[in-house]
Amino acid sequence: MTTLDNGTNSTPAPTLPAKPAVSMFAIGTAIGAILLTIITAISVGFSLGEIISNFGRKNSVVEGLLNPDWGQIWSRRSRSAFIETLQLAVLGTATGATVALPLALWSTTFGNPNRALRTLVRSFNNVIRSIPDLLWALLFVTAVGIGALSGLLALFFFSIAVTTKLTSDTLDGIDMGPIEAANASGASLTQMLRSAVVPQILPSYTSFVLYNFELNLRASAVLGLVGAGGIGARIEFFRGRGDWEKLWGLVVMFFLVVFIVERISVTLRRRLI
Amino acid sequence: MVDSKLRMNLMPTPPHGVELPKKPLATFRWVTTALAVALVWWSATGLDAKWSRLLEAPADMWTLGRVMFNSMEVSKIPELLSAMWESIAIAWLGTIIAAIFAVPLSFLAAENLVGKPVAWMTRQVFNLLRAIPEIILALAFIPIFGLRPMAGVLAIGVGSIGTLGKLFYEIIEGINKGPLEAADAVGASRLQRLRWGVLPQVTPEITSFLLYRFEVNIRASAVLGLVGAGGIGSDLAEALKFKDFGTAGLGLIIVVLGTICVDTISGAVRRRIVSGKKTMLDVDQEASLRVGPMSMGI
Numbered sequence: 223m224t225t226l227d228n229g230t231n232s233t234p235a236p237t238l239p240a241k242p243a244v245s246m247f248a249i250g251t252a253i254g255a256i257l258l259t260i261i262t263a264i265s266v267g268f269s270l271g272e273i274i275s276n277f278g279r280k281n282s283v284v285e286g287l288l289n290p291d292w293g294q295i296w297s298r299r300s301r302s303a304f305i306e307t308l309q310l311a312v313l314g315t316a317t318g319a320t321v322a323l324p325l326a327l328w329s330t331t332f333g334n335p336n337r338a339l340r341t342l343v344r345s346f347n348n349v350i351r352s353i354p355d356l357l358w359a360l361l362f363v364t365a366v367g368i369g370a371l372s373g374l375l376a377l378f379f380f381s382i383a384v385t386t387k388l389t390s391d392t393l394d395g396i397d398m399g400p401i402e403a404a405n406a407s408g409a410s411l412t413q414m415l416r417s418a419v420v421p422q423i424l425p426s427y428t429s430f431v432l433y434n435f436e437l438n439l440r441a442s443a444v445l446g447l448v449g450a451g452g453i454g455a456r457i458e459f460f461r462g463r464g465d466w467e468k469l470w471g472l473v474v475m476f477f478l479v480v481f482i483v484e485r486i487s488v489t490l491r492r493r494l495i
Numbered sequence: 496m497v498d499s500k501l502r503m504n505l506m507p508t509p510p511h512g513v514e515l516p517k518k519p520l521a522t523f524r525w526v527t528t529a530l531a532v533a534l535v536w537w538s539a540t541g542l543d544a545k546w547s548r549l550l551e552a553p554a555d556m557w558t559l560g561r562v563m564f565n566s567m568e569v570s571k572i573p574e575l576l577s578a579m580w581e582s583i584a585i586a587w588l589g590t591i592i593a594a595i596f597a598v599p600l601s602f603l604a605a606e607n608l609v610g611k612p613v614a615w616m617t618r619q620v621f622n623l624l625r626a627i628p629e630i631i632l633a634l635a636f637i638p639i640f641g642l643r644p645m646a647g648v649l650a651i652g653v654g655s656i657g658t659l660g661k662l663f664y665e666i667i668e669g670i671n672k673g674p675l676e677a678a679d680a681v682g683a684s685r686l687q688r689l690r691w692g693v694l695p696q697v698t699p700e701i702t703s704f705l706l707y708r709f710e711v712n713i714r715a716s717a718v719l720g721l722v723g724a725g726g727i728g729s730d731l732a733e734a735l736k737f738k739d740f741g742t743a744g745l746g747l748i749i750v751v752l753g754t755i756c757v758d759t760i761s762g763a764v765r766r767r768i769v770s771g772k773k774t775m776l777d778v779d780q781e782a783s784l785r786v787g788p789m790s791m792g793i
Contacts, residue, residue, distance in 0.1 A: 259591055265580065265581065266725070277639070284639075312537075312538040316535045348755060352714070352751045354714040354717055357747075357750070360731070361559070367545075370542055444631065448732075457634070461634055477626045484626070493523070
């Protein structure tokens with residue numbers, strides 16, 4: 223400020239502005255982060271030397287990665303597991319996203335005027351969101367049994383969590399004008415949501431669903447590790463046998479497909495928004 | 496029905512002689528919708544699931560929940576809490592390792608700092624790393640490091656480089672050009688240019704996204720234990736395997752509460768970092784607090 227005043231006056235003594243003091247908050251955060259890093263490093267027994275020495279040693283995992291067995295994905299069993307993974311991802315996304323839309327709408331002040339109910343919906347969303355995909359799978363495998371159905375249920379809840387969260391974030395920023403207009407013309411709650419809210423968020427919502435599908439595709443690859451169907455079961459099988467060449471071949475091929483699907487989905491999403 | 500009635504109510508009738516413009520034919524929308532419906536149909540009919548079990552599933556879940564809550568033992572809590580702490584530690588260290596690699600790499604992926612070919616190549620590395628789930632990485636690290644948290648730390652670390660790198664270069668590409676030009680004008684070297692032209696602009700957002708990724712990674716590290724890479728997942732998987740449902744239920748509650756707890760703390764710090772003390776630019780930066788879809792990268 224002082225330099226600016228000097229500039230307008232004719233006094234030609236250019237003094238540098240005083241350096242702003244580093245905020246206490248920044249210092250606190252930095253110290254906190256460093257302390258946390260040290261404490262966590264001690265509690266997991268982190269050592270850089272171990273990483274270097276372990277990677278330096280010859281091991282079958284890295285060797286398998288260096289010459290993977292590409293043909294694996296074409297074998298009959300791997301192919302059907304792969305198709306199952308794809309179907310799981312599609313169904314999980316479709317069902318989960320359908321439920322997510324009302325859940326997101328009901329967690330807003332305009333979509334759910336009843337405060338107690340709104341808190342209930344919000345806490346439900348929070349709890350669902352804090353359980354990771356694989357944990358859902360493990361729970362359903364325990365309760366419902368091994369197989370694709372458990373995987374589907376796991377992806378269903380996982381999709382609810384992701385799509386609800388993203389959609390409610392969008393709902394926070396919508397234009398309130400149409401809502402007021404709908405309310406002024408005497409629309410019921412459902413009519414108001416249908417005609418004033420949903421059209422506003424539909425493009426973003428569709429894009430979130432597509433994004434969710436990408437996530438589900440990736441997630442459904444690992445569901446099989448706990449017995450919930452899909453290609454993960456094959457991965458687990460090869461891991462159990464220590465067949466790393468085949469495992470890596472399968473993994474690499476699968477993620478090549480995921481990569482392609484993702485490109486398509488990203489292109490679609492870009493068109494939507 | 497509601498829909499058409501409402502439209503009639505809301506739409507003003509045009510004055511006589513004036514024609515409303517025709518609705519554009521949404522070919523793209525219809526084609527993609529039809530494709531999506533076909534895909535869902537194919538999956539629903541093709542999936543070999545025991546559909547009959549679906550009706551029993553809620554009852555099964557209810558039974559599982561009841562068994563869990565009825566057989567909880569308070570004495571298990573300290574053990575589970577320390578396992579949850581291990582999960583948090585794995586997530587934090589993994590995030591730090593990822594940041595150490597992602598920050599410099601993201602400079603190489605920003606088109607406003609390096610040439611297009613370099614940026615493109617770095618981005619492909621990010622895309623590749625982003626595609627692989629942490630669990631798969633953990634599977635690979637376990638034979639190398641044994642059934643210990645180190646395998647989990649590295650899985651989280653390597654798995655987060657891609658997402659963090661992508662977010663970071665997007666932030667860098669959005670910076671204000673002014674400081675860069677100023678740095679060039681006074682003859683700054685490449686490194687000085689980064690230090691004074693770029694870093695001050697991106698630090699708040701990068702820190703905020705780092706914390707966000709830490710929140711995501713806690714969920715990931717909680718399940719890494721299912722394959723034996725340390726943390727609370729190992730306890731959960733073991734408890735469920737040996738039908739020790741009480742411990743499993745307790746572990747589940749601790750995972751949910753622990754995650755929500757860390758989310759709340761980290762969220763508060765993030766908000767403070769991004770909105771700061773309401774200085775200039777705050778309108779611009781608050782927008783970035785609303786985390787976009789790509790950053791949900793789980």
